[in-house]
Amino acid sequence: RGLVGRRGLLAAGGALGALGALSAAAPAMAWTWQPSGSVVGTGEGADPRWVWDEVADPLVGSLLDSGAVPRVNELLREWTTNGQDLPKGLPTELRDFIEEARRKPDWADPRKLDLAYRFNEKRGLYLGVLYGMASGMMSTVIPKEARAVYHSYGGANMKDRITKTAKLGYDIGNPNAYADDGSMIVTCVKTRLTHAGVRNLLPKSAQWSDVAPEDIPISQADMMVTWHSLATTVNRKMVEWNVPIPPEESEAYLHSWQLCAHMLGIADEYIPASWEQANLQADQVLTPILAPTAEGVNLADILMDFGKEIDGSILSRPVIGALTRFMLGDQVARWLMIPDEPIWDPLLNTLWGPFIAVREGLLQNFPGSQQAYWTFDEVLRQAVLLFLSRGDYPISISIPTGNRPG
Numbered sequence: 001r002g003l004v005g006r007r008g009l010l011a012a013g014g015a016l017g018a019l020g021a022l023s024a025a026a027p028a029m030a031w032t033w034q035p036s037g038s039v040v041g042t043g044e045g046a047d048p049r050w051v052w053d054e055v056a057d058p059l060v061g062s063l064l065d066s067g068a069v070p071r072v073n074e075l076l077r078e079w080t081t082n083g084q085d086l087p088k089g090l091p092t093e094l095r096d097f098i099e100e101a102r103r104k105p106d107w108a109d110p111r112k113l114d115l116a117y118r119f120n121e122k123r124g125l126y127l128g129v130l131y132g133m134a135s136g137m138m139s140t141v142i143p144k145e146a147r148a149v150y151h152s153y154g155g156a157n158m159k160d161r162i163t164k165t166a167k168l169g170y171d172i173g174n175p176n177a178y179a180d181d182g183s184m185i186v187t188c189v190k191t192r193l194t195h196a197g198v199r200n201l202l203p204k205s206a207q208w209s210d211v212a213p214e215d216i217p218i219s220q221a222d223m224m225v226t227w228h229s230l231a232t233t234v235n236r237k238m239v240e241w242n243v244p245i246p247p248e249e250s251e252a253y254l255h256s257w258q259l260c261a262h263m264l265g266i267a268d269e270y271i272p273a274s275w276e277q278a279n280l281q282a283d284q285v286l287t288p289i290l291a292p293t294a295e296g297v298n299l300a301d302i303l304m305d306f307g308k309e310i311d312g313s314i315l316s317r318p319v320i321g322a323l324t325r326f327m328l329g330d331q332v333a334r335w336l337m338i339p340d341e342p343i344w345d346p347l348l349n350t351l352w353g354p355f356i357a358v359r360e361g362l363l364q365n366f367p368g369s370q371q372a373y374w375t376f377d378e379v380l381r382q383a384v385l386l387f388l389s390r391g392d393y394p395i396s397i398s399i400p401t402g403n404r405p406g
């Protein structure tokens with residue numbers, strides 16, 4: 001059974017000799033992080049590796065069983081803004097669930113959310129390259145995520161999938177993301193339903209069951225791992241690049257992601273209260289579990305070709321590869337079989353820092369050529385186009401009804 005999938009992977013990735021190395025078991029994570037560090041400061045402390053979504057999972061399971069999902073998806077297409085009335089005709093239990101799930105927690109702070117928007121606006125140019133290359137590439141070395149994504153329905157069409165996931169990056173940076181006329185809550189609640197669908201469906205995939213160490217995918221711990229690959233990683237990179245960020249803007253950006261976690265159905269007791277707590281948690285749960293998988297190598301391979309979307313794009317495979325190595329390090333690059341780039345690697349290592357410093361007005365003269373400066377600027381600009389623009393067609397996240405075909 002698994003063989004067909006593996007053979008497909010080999011053909012696609014050209015990774016013949018490496019498969020042995022790739023099938024090495026992924027290291028397990030321990031969860032010792034305390035709820036005292038969470039947004040609510042308290043909790044029962046249940047190990048989130050064994051917590052999923054006890055409300056959405058059975059609900060979506062019964063919708064799948066009764067064959068209601070296609071109709072539900074069709075109806076939910078009409079639901080696009082946070083404050084909008086839900087479409088008529090939804091099954092009552094689903095309607096009740098969404099009404100509950102769309103409510104913001106008491107700790108949501110509109111003032112911080114406004115400030116988060118300003119941060120997104122000011123820093124949008126960095127966010128494209130960071131969400132796309134740092135977070136996106138990192139997701140391919142998170143073994144459980146790579147396998148879940150690869151073997152789920154959407155795994156067969158990565159371009160579409162990435163477009164949808166990118167919509168989250170776009171929505172979270174929107175002026176009224178969480179306000180009645182925004183759409184972040186819609187995106188999150190629909191994603192929560194999609195994840196619940198995946199938890200019901202993936203265990204039925206022989207291909208997934210053959211390779212995944214867990215019985216049910218997307219635990220609360222897994223979701224926090226992915227959260228760190230997005231929020232914590234982006235924040236860490238900006239700090240590392242010495243981008244000057246006022247503390248209240250940094251806190252506001254964190255807040256927009258804390259709220260995202262809550263709306264995705266992550267329990268408050270697992271959501272870090274500060275970047276300090278986020279870093280602590282990420283050191284425990286993200287860094288140690290990063291590892292290559294055949295699925296992840298394949299997904300990364302597809303991601304590397306994304307620049308082809310833009311005519312004459314500067315974001316060619318070699319450039320995306322070099323950016324990945326620069327941001328995620330040699331080990332990750334090796335895992336993903338990204339070759340050395342004799343021109344780009346040293347260019348990024350020596351000039352990216354000064355480039356940011358000049359852009360931020362912290363340095364007068366760029367030590368490299370004008371050509372290098374222009375090239376870096378173009379990288380930023382095209383990454384925004386590629387990873388953070390809404391595109392010209394509406395994207396509707398829908399609950400899957402099956403796994404990866406074939």
Ligand code: HEM
Pocket residue numbers: 144145146148149152153154155160161164165168191194195198217218219222223224226227264397398400
């Ligand atoms: C779907 C975001 C965590 C696996 C989605 C979608 C979004 C999203 C926006 C909808 C995209 C689509 O319909 O194609 C997030 C965020 C997460 C998170 C923001 C955490 C903060 C995870 C984790 C896993 C996972 C931890 C697996 C371990 C999947 C899968 C799909 C999905 C398999 C469905 C793909 C499909 O069949 O279409 N996620 N996700 N996600 N996510 Fe997540």
